[in-house]
Each structure stands twice: as C-alpha cells, then as structure tokens.
Amino acid sequence: MTKKARLIYNPVSGHEQMPKNVADILDVLEQAGYEASAFRTTPKPMSAQNEATRAAEEGFDLIVAAGGDGTINEVVNGLAFLEKRPKMAIIPAGTTNDYARALAIPRDDILEAAKVILKNNSRKMDIGKANFGDRTQYFVNIAASGSLTELTYGVPSEVKSALGYAAYLIKGAEMLPRLTSNEMRLTYDDGVYEGKLSMFLLGMTNSIGGFEQIMPDAQLSDGLFQLIVVKPSDPVNMMKLMALALNGKHVDDPNIIYTKTTSLKAELIGESKDTELPVNLDGEIGGYCPVTFENMKQHIEFFVGGPEN
Structure with a gap:
C-alpha cells in the first residue's frame, strides 16, 4: 500500500521562499516513496494545526511542517493529542529555527532540508505538554x-x-x-x-x-x-x-x-x-x-x- 505524505507550508516564512520550492519538495517526497500533496496555510487561526489533525485522521503516514518555529509548533499541536500519530519532518524556513538546529536539519537550504527524508533516519522525540486547566498546549x-x-x-x-x-x-x-x-x-x-x-x-x-x-x-x-x-x-x-x-x-x-x-x-x-x-x-x-x-x-x-x- 502506498504511503501518503502531506506538506503543510507557511507561504510567508523565510522571505516567502516556500511557494517556489513546493514542487521540488513534493518530488523529493515521491522519491522517498510517498504519494505527496501540499497544503498552503492561511492567516486563519490554527490553519496548520487543523490541517495536521485532518491529515493524520485521514491516515497520512508523514506530515512535513515547512516554516518557522511557530508553524512547527502548530503542526505538533495538531498531532500530539491523537492516539495514532504519523511521522513528522521539518523544513525550516523561519528566522531562528531552534528545533531544526536541534535535529541537525540544514537551515539555509530548503531543498537540502527536504532531502533529509531520503536518508530514512528517524527518531522518537519528547514532546512537552502544558496544562492550563481549561486547555492543553x-x-x-x-x-x-x-x-x-x-x-x-x-x-x-x-x-x-x-x-x-x-x-x-x-x-x-x-x-x-x-x-x-x-x-x-x-x-x-x-x-x-x-x-x-x-x-x-x-x-x-x-x-x-x-x-x-x-x-x-x-x-x-x-x-x-x-x-x-x-x-x-x-x-x-x-x-x-x-x-x-x-x-x-x-x-x-x-x-x-x-x-x-x-x-x-x-x-x-x-x-x-x-x-x-x-x-x-x-x-x-x-x-x-x-x-x-x-x-x-x-x-x-x-x-x-x-x-x-
């Protein structure tokens, strides 16, 4: 059965570099054996988060978060509460990119960051949960x-x-x-x-x-x-x-x-x-x-x- 990957990208991250790289990123995902598709986030609150939840519940095997630390955080919030969670990949396109730095993902080349997926090197990571009483982040x-x-x-x-x-x-x-x-x-x-x-x-x-x-x-x-x-x-x-x-x-x-x-x-x-x-x-x-x-x-x-x- 073909694996499915969903690219969730912020079009304004990294001096608006993402949109012109989407086709090449999808090509990398296809090379890695995924049937790949993309979602462009909107200014609507929780756009990336809601799409991550939807894709996971539809059975996608991989969610790729492309953008800054805020986009990555949103996608994580869309997945972390689910019982069955797909793998994640990160394509940093923000300013600081702290989490990408920690995962040794290239931070100055969007396509090279995508090609990390081709190496098939993955690791289960800790996630922090913050309970504010009325809601969880x-x-x-x-x-x-x-x-x-x-x-x-x-x-x-x-x-x-x-x-x-x-x-x-x-x-x-x-x-x-x-x-x-x-x-x-x-x-x-x-x-x-x-x-x-x-x-x-x-x-x-x-x-x-x-x-x-x-x-x-x-x-x-x-x-x-x-x-x-x-x-x-x-x-x-x-x-x-x-x-x-x-x-x-x-x-x-x-x-x-x-x-x-x-x-x-x-x-x-x-x-x-x-x-x-x-x-x-x-x-x-x-x-x-x-x-x-x-x-x-x-x-x-x-x-x-x-x-x-």
Whole structure:
C-alpha cells in the first residue's frame, strides 16, 4: 500500500521562499516513496494545526511542517493529542529555527532540508505538554515565564546575526531598569522552590534563541526537561549572569537552580497571586500561570539529520 505524505507550508516564512520550492519538495517526497500533496496555510487561526489533525485522521503516514518555529509548533499541536500519530519532518524556513538546529536539519537550504527524508533516519522525540486547566498546549523546544523571558525572544534575528552574544547583552541592559520578580511556587521532581524569581525556563533541546549553551545537558528523547530557575539579583550581577548563560557557564551560579525533571507545576503565590503572568511556548504566548507541565517521552517520531540507517 502506498504511503501518503502531506506538506503543510507557511507561504510567508523565510522571505516567502516556500511557494517556489513546493514542487521540488513534493518530488523529493515521491522519491522517498510517498504519494505527496501540499497544503498552503492561511492567516486563519490554527490553519496548520487543523490541517495536521485532518491529515493524520485521514491516515497520512508523514506530515512535513515547512516554516518557522511557530508553524512547527502548530503542526505538533495538531498531532500530539491523537492516539495514532504519523511521522513528522521539518523544513525550516523561519528566522531562528531552534528545533531544526536541534535535529541537525540544514537551515539555509530548503531543498537540502527536504532531502533529509531520503536518508530514512528517524527518531522518537519528547514532546512537552502544558496544562492550563481549561486547555492543553504542546511544545517541542522551550517553555518560559517571568520578566526575563523577553530576553530570550525579544532580540530581532537580524540584530542577533550581526552582533551575536552582544545583542543579548545590549537587550539585557535595556531591560534591566524595568525587570520585576514574581513570587512563585515551583514543584518539580527533586523538590519545591518557593520565593521570588526573575524567570524559569523549561527546555527540551539545547538551542534557545539560536544559542546552544543555555541548556548544556539537554537530551531530545530521555523523558526529562531541563529546568533553569533564575533568582532575582542586582543589575550588575544579572548582566554577569546573562554573559555566563550565553557561554554555558551559568549552571553553577548561586542565583541559578539547574536540574532535570519529568514534570513541573508553576503557580503564583503571596503578593504575586493576582498577577497575570504569561507563559511562552516555543516563542509564542501559550497561556497564563498557573500551569502544569508534563514530558511526553518519545511521543512523536521525527526525521533527523545524520548518516543513513
């Protein structure tokens, strides 16, 4: 029986490069043994997500998400809750492409990224689940909350490309005067943290905002999140901490908690209890605290870069 693949692509990602590559990508999928078709996303909310669910329920064997981290996140959200899930492949066409970086997918050539499928090298990956009480969201790279979160996603990609680490330090210096802290209770495998914090990060890969040292021990399929909690500090020390983080030397700092956990419950307490604190999932606001996170071990199988099987 012929296998079926559905390409779900964002036409405006990557300087609108995707539409002119669709025919060549479908040709690669045919070479890989799939009967291939394409879906062009629309500005309608959850366009990619709904199509991923529809294709999976129709029995497609492979869903290819082509676009930026937001498109990939949407497709994952369209599949993760299903009992029977097709394989996934990624064609990065965004600005940061954190998850593609983690999977060793070429990020500067759309067609080369598609050809990863021809190598038939796939691996079951962990998926993060965030329960906000009234609804559930999924993520593949990072969940974060707190006033420092803006630093992770607030630097424009062109500035990052030009200035590298310095871009984050400049952004950090700009943010410091308005940094606040929230009083929270974080419950994780090894204990409970109660007190003020500037940010928590729950990572699934080692690539955040294009840098690969912030979660130095991240594994993609071990069923564990990397948890970083940043305690409040004075501005000078906070700048020092940011510089250390960008080089992966922050994990031993006394203002940092760094551990691994299968789950996390994050809730506001004390004077922060009535604060509306957003939670960022893969670069977009996914909901607001309180939230409970669960690592869904090896939940979706992805094609990855690397040698052929």
